[in-house]
Amino acid sequence: MTELSKxxxxxxxxxxxxxEITSAELTEACLAEVEGSATxxxxxxxxxxxxxxxxxxxxxxxxxxxSPDLCGIPLGIKDLFCTKGVASQxxxxxxxxxxPEYESTVTTQLFRDGAVMLGKLNMDEFAMGSxxxxxxxxxxxxxxxxxxxxxxxxxxxGGSAAAVAADLCxxxxxxxxxxSIRQPAAFTxxxxxxxxxxxxxRWGVVAFASSLDQAGPMTKDVRDAAIxxxxxxxxxxxxxxxxxxxxxxxxxxxTGDIKGKKxxxxxxxxxxxxxxxxxxxxxxxxxxxxxxxxxxxxxxxxHTKYALPAYYVIAPAEAxxxxxxxxxxxxxxxxxxxxxxxxxxxxxxTRAEGFGPEVxxxxxxxxxxxxxxxxxxxxxxxxxxxxxxxxxxxxxxxTGVDAILTPATPSAAFGLGEMKDxxxxxxxxxxxxxxxxxxAGLPGISIPTGFDSxxxxxxxxxxxxxxxxxxxxxxxxxxxxxAQFVGxxxxxW
Amino acid sequence: xxxxxxxxxxxxxIAGATGDWELVIGLEVHAQxxxxxxxxxxxxTLFGAEPNSNVAFVxxxxxxMLPVINEECVAQAVRTGxxxxxxxxxxxxxxxKNYFYPDLPQGYQIxxxxxxxxxxxxxxxxxxxxxxxxxxxERIHLExxxxxxxxxxxxxxxxxxxxxxxxxxxxxVSRPDIRGPEEAAAYVGKLRQxxxxxGTCDGNMQNGNLRADVNVSVCRPGDYEKYQETQDFSHLGTxxxxxxxxxxxxxxxxxxxxxxxxxxxxxxxxxxxxETRLYDADKNETRSMRSKEEAHDYxxxxxxxxxxxxIEQAWVDDIAANLGTLPDDLKGRFISDYGLSDYxxxxxxxxxxxxxxxxxxxxxxxxxxxxxxxxxxxxxxxLKKDETEITDCPISPDQLGGVVALIKAGDISGKIAKDxxxxxxxxxxxxxxxxxxRGMKQVTDTAAIEAEVDKVIAENxxxxxxxxxxxxxxxxxxxQVMKATGGKANPAAVNQIIAKKLGG
Numbered sequence: 001m002t003e004l005s006k007x008x009x010x011x012x013x014x015x016x017x018x019x020e021i022t023s024a025e026l027t028e029a030c031l032a033e034v035e036g037s038a039t040x041x042x043x044x045x046x047x048x049x050x051x052x053x054x055x056x057x058x059x060x061x062x063x064x065x066x067s068p069d070l071c072g073i074p075l076g077i078k079d080l081f082c083t084k085g086v087a088s089q090x091x092x093x094x095x096x097x098x099x100p101e102y103e104s105t106v107t108t109q110l111f112r113d114g115a116v117m118l119g120k121l122n123m124d125e126f127a128m129g130s131x132x133x134x135x136x137x138x139x140x141x142x143x144x145x146x147x148x149x150x151x152x153x154x155x156x157x158g159g160s161a162a163a164v165a166a167d168l169c170x171x172x173x174x175x176x177x178x179x180s181i182r183q184p185a186a187f188t189x190x191x192x193x194x195x196x197x198x199x200x201x202r203w204g205v206v207a208f209a210s211s212l213d214q215a216g217p218m219t220k221d222v223r224d225a226a227i228x229x230x231x232x233x234x235x236x237x238x239x240x241x242x243x244x245x246x247x248x249x250x251x252x253x254x255t256g257d258i259k260g261k262k263x264x265x266x267x268x269x270x271x272x273x274x275x276x277x278x279x280x281x282x283x284x285x286x287x288x289x290x291x292x293x294x295x296x297x298x299x300x301x302x303h304t305k306y307a308l309p310a311y312y313v314i315a316p317a318e319a320x321x322x323x324x325x326x327x328x329x330x331x332x333x334x335x336x337x338x339x340x341x342x343x344x345x346x347x348x349x350t351r352a353e354g355f356g357p358e359v360x361x362x363x364x365x366x367x368x369x370x371x372x373x374x375x376x377x378x379x380x381x382x383x384x385x386x387x388x389x390x391x392x393x394x395x396x397x398x399t400g401v402d403a404i405l406t407p408a409t410p411s412a413a414f415g416l417g418e419m420k421d422x423x424x425x426x427x428x429x430x431x432x433x434x435x436x437x438x439x440a441g442l443p444g445i446s447i448p449t450g451f452d453s454x455x456x457x458x459x460x461x462x463x464x465x466x467x468x469x470x471x472x473x474x475x476x477x478x479x480x481x482x483a484q485f486v487g488x489x490x491x492x493w
Numbered sequence: 494x495x496x497x498x499x500x501x502x503x504x505x506x507i508a509g510a511t512g513d514w515e516l517v518i519g520l521e522v523h524a525q526x527x528x529x530x531x532x533x534x535x536x537x538t539l540f541g542a543e544p545n546s547n548v549a550f551v552x553x554x555x556x557x558m559l560p561v562i563n564e565e566c567v568a569q570a571v572r573t574g575x576x577x578x579x580x581x582x583x584x585x586x587x588x589x590k591n592y593f594y595p596d597l598p599q600g601y602q603i604x605x606x607x608x609x610x611x612x613x614x615x616x617x618x619x620x621x622x623x624x625x626x627x628x629x630x631e632r633i634h635l636e637x638x639x640x641x642x643x644x645x646x647x648x649x650x651x652x653x654x655x656x657x658x659x660x661x662x663x664x665x666v667s668r669p670d671i672r673g674p675e676e677a678a679a680y681v682g683k684l685r686q687x688x689x690x691x692g693t694c695d696g697n698m699q700n701g702n703l704r705a706d707v708n709v710s711v712c713r714p715g716d717y718e719k720y721q722e723t724q725d726f727s728h729l730g731t732x733x734x735x736x737x738x739x740x741x742x743x744x745x746x747x748x749x750x751x752x753x754x755x756x757x758x759x760x761x762x763x764x765x766x767x768e769t770r771l772y773d774a775d776k777n778e779t780r781s782m783r784s785k786e787e788a789h790d791y792x793x794x795x796x797x798x799x800x801x802x803x804i805e806q807a808w809v810d811d812i813a814a815n816l817g818t819l820p821d822d823l824k825g826r827f828i829s830d831y832g833l834s835d836y837x838x839x840x841x842x843x844x845x846x847x848x849x850x851x852x853x854x855x856x857x858x859x860x861x862x863x864x865x866x867x868x869x870x871x872x873x874x875x876l877k878k879d880e881t882e883i884t885d886c887p888i889s890p891d892q893l894g895g896v897v898a899l900i901k902a903g904d905i906s907g908k909i910a911k912d913x914x915x916x917x918x919x920x921x922x923x924x925x926x927x928x929x930x931r932g933m934k935q936v937t938d939t940a941a942i943e944a945e946v947d948k949v950i951a952e953n954x955x956x957x958x959x960x961x962x963x964x965x966x967x968x969x970x971x972x973q974v975m976k977a978t979g980g981k982a983n984p985a986a987v988n989q990i991i992a993k994k995l996g997g
């Protein structure tokens with residue numbers, strides 16, 4: 001029974017349709033795995049009642065022969081998504097006890113297509129972090145280990161990555177503002193795609209940095225990512241930044257044929273001090289794609305080095321404003337007040353108690369860069385850099401490049417707590433290969449293609465043209481087939 | 494169309510201890526957009542609903558909720574811009590103005606700092622006696638209103654009503670072209686009139702649907718002209734902004750008292766500090782709103798939840814084509830078409846309902862001038878006495894037009910017409926039928942009048958002798974004849990016949 005949770009979405013879909021298994025069985029298998037995975041701390045709010053009800057309904061739909069691809073498929077949902085009547089806290093103390101009266105567009109669409117929700121997944125607080133160590137629920141733990149050394153699953157979608165890698169669920173939702181899907185996917189040996197900005201509705205997703213946030217799937221392989229992304233995508237009139245562009249069936253794009261595709265290798269991504277094994281992984285990826293018939297070309301994205309600083313101005317600026325609503329007035333945590341305390345004390349105490357240190361740091365940075373006298377020097381300059389970064393990509397794509405291949409992360413997963421005393425900038429460097437994609441609003445996918453010397457998974461990133469997720473997924477599919485990544489973490493939890 | 498030309502009025506001058514001072518005033522008028530739903534949510538804008546009943550999730554700043562622009566509010570801002578002869582910006586954008594307050598659930602107000610939807614325009618503000626001020630409009634932008642904090646319901650708690658949160662406002666920003674308290678009030682009145690004509694704001698100041706922030710500074714005579722030539726603000730004094738005024742009377746009083754405060758400071762050798770102030774009507778004084786330590790830094794930045802607002806020229810053209818008549822145009826037409834005085838035309842166009850009513854009276858009676866007299870003097874006087882609005886008027890334009898038509902035809906005298914008006918006003922009915930049925934018709938038959946005249950002359954020989962010496966006494970005979978005929982004799986005919994008989 002428990003083996004069922006190891007299924008991929010496409011496999012389970014076919015077995016469900018063939019009536020070899022039921023969603024009820026599949027769901028019970030996953031619920032049992034979730035139950036037994038407390039040490040991973042991936043699931044933070046379990047919803048077995050909802051899961052069983054949805055599974056029952058899915059089985060009825062399947063019996064009637066009316067089953068969309070996700071019908072009966074058990075998923076985990078990142079805590080950043082608002083799910084009606086279910087705790088949705090963005091892993092923050094300030095949203096303690098918050099159960100929204102509404103369902104996010106993404107989960108609404110997944111449920112429309114028959115998906116089963118097992119529960120809510122751990123993450124960095126307000127999606128701010130690269131190690132899932134800023135969560136009010138405590139660290140999520142990577143199912144991959146380095147001997148007995150406990151590793152981070154990455155962040156911010158660390159719970160999603162850990163849950164999928166550990167086969168607690170068949171797939172999970174993630175969100176990606178600077179790499180929060182792709183970096184944890186790489187750290188846990190799974191696939192994660194951040195679609196083009198505007199492809200997936202942000203309505204009902206707790207905002208971190210609105211101009212950068214995009215939701216996407218985290219799955220066991222590229223096909224599953226294509227299936228889930230098809231369901232999650234689409235124009236939403238409730239999100240003004242959502243694009244009214246038709247959504248193709250992304251799975252149908254997976255031919256594996258990339259003959260004649262032009263794959264760009266950006267020279268600026270070859271960083272000083274990049275570990276040899278990352279360099280090697282990247283070269284191997286290029287070779288695999290060349291062998292599959294693609295043309296590998298050297299390209300330049302000259303403003304890359306300014307991306308990280310620009311990102312760490314823009315994202316905190318937006319966050320400082322987006323997080324202003326957490327004031328203790330209407331929902332979530334409110335500090336108990338002393339005699340004589342007024343509204344200012346209520347704000348100060350509530351926010352000091354409710355927000356963790358990393359969130360406070362970013363709110364402070366964001367407030368600073370938007371303040372009178374500094375706005376032009378920081379925020380406006382960062383916006384100009386952002387425009388230049390986007391232009392870099394536009395110019396490369398204009399030369400006929402179909403996709404860009406880069407490492408996903410500068411290293412494999414690091415140990416939990418190891419960065420505790422490091423300069424926060426050391427942690428921000430995790431995003432060095434991924435933030436440009438968010439700044440430019442492009443689709444990016446991370447897929448596992450190899451291991452480091454300690455046997456930990458490593459991933460490569462492919463960056464695609466805007467709205468060409470189908471083509472991007474197909475390139476990733478080809479690379480996935482060539483890489484033959486089959487590793488699974490040994491169960492220890 | 495009549496070209497209305499006016500002279501600029503003299504600026505208000507305040508005599509100080511060290512000489513004369515002039516006032517320089519600019520206004521930021523906040524007008525609530527007339528629309529059923531809020532600027533970025535589908536929640537109702539209805540005034541007077543149960544507290545916190547007109548609140549969408551986005552209005553309450555719930556996590557993950559997003560704003561979506563209400564097209565009708567955009568159309569209303571465009572209409573207002575066109576009504577103020579202003580430039581319409583086909584691309585505008587929304588910004589966030591960040592500050593903490595419990596009645597601002599998002600922690601920011603969505604506004605348009607950098608790229609407003611409406612650019613430069615102008616308004617003609619008539620001030621009587623053939624004078625008018627042209628006030629330049631700098632911009633109009635769309636923004637969200639805040640909610641209402643209530644601090645006086647409980648000794649230890651404050652309450653918040655979010656019904657108003659997110660309702661669309663137009664902020665209409667003028668240039669510092671206003672030169673006195675009366676001009677400021679007249680300017681607000683003119684904006685109110687134009688927006689009511691356009692249907693873009695109901696102008697209800699009592700409900701706070703129209704309120705103004707007033708910027709006041711003082712300068713020496715001649716300095717303003719230097720500013721005008723150069724547009725260099727250094728020629729003007731330091732300004733203070735008096736916030737949130739919702740009465741014409743308070744606007745005027747506040748400007749006056751603030752100007753005098755500034756003059757006193759300067760004449761004492763001090764300097765005016767640029768700041769935001771509140772007007773206290775009870776004490777008739779302005780006072781500083783916040784100390785420097787609490788000065789807000791609003792950290793404006795483009796709202797990342799909204800794409801730039803792009804509108805089509807064709808859409809603007811369509812709105813322009815269906816804008817309806819503006820008060821200035823209507824006034825000009827009343828003057829040119831009906832020969833009305835500037836004053837009468839102003840009175841009749843002050844409110845659109847008045848103008849519509851008046852045109853109904855003209856349509857029935859065919860006499861604009863007579864209709865204007867009757868509407869302004871008789872009807873408005875009567876309505877005022879009854880404390881009734883024209884919209885609840887018991888006499889229809891058709892009925893009043895009927896009365897005026899009877900006067901114009903010479904069927905009834907002015908005096909009878911007043912009686913007839915009263916009958917129709919209180920009892921209703923068709924004026925012509927009433928005149929017929931009650932025998933109110935004027936006697937124009939000269940033979941019948943002559944008979945009455947002869948009778949009066951025969952009965953009053955002594956008066957006849959006096960009248961022959963002093964023709965002014967002929968009026969006494971006229972009165973007698975009118976009395977004898979129950980007021981129905983045509984006064985012109987009576988006059989003529991008596992003059993002939995007495996003189997002859």
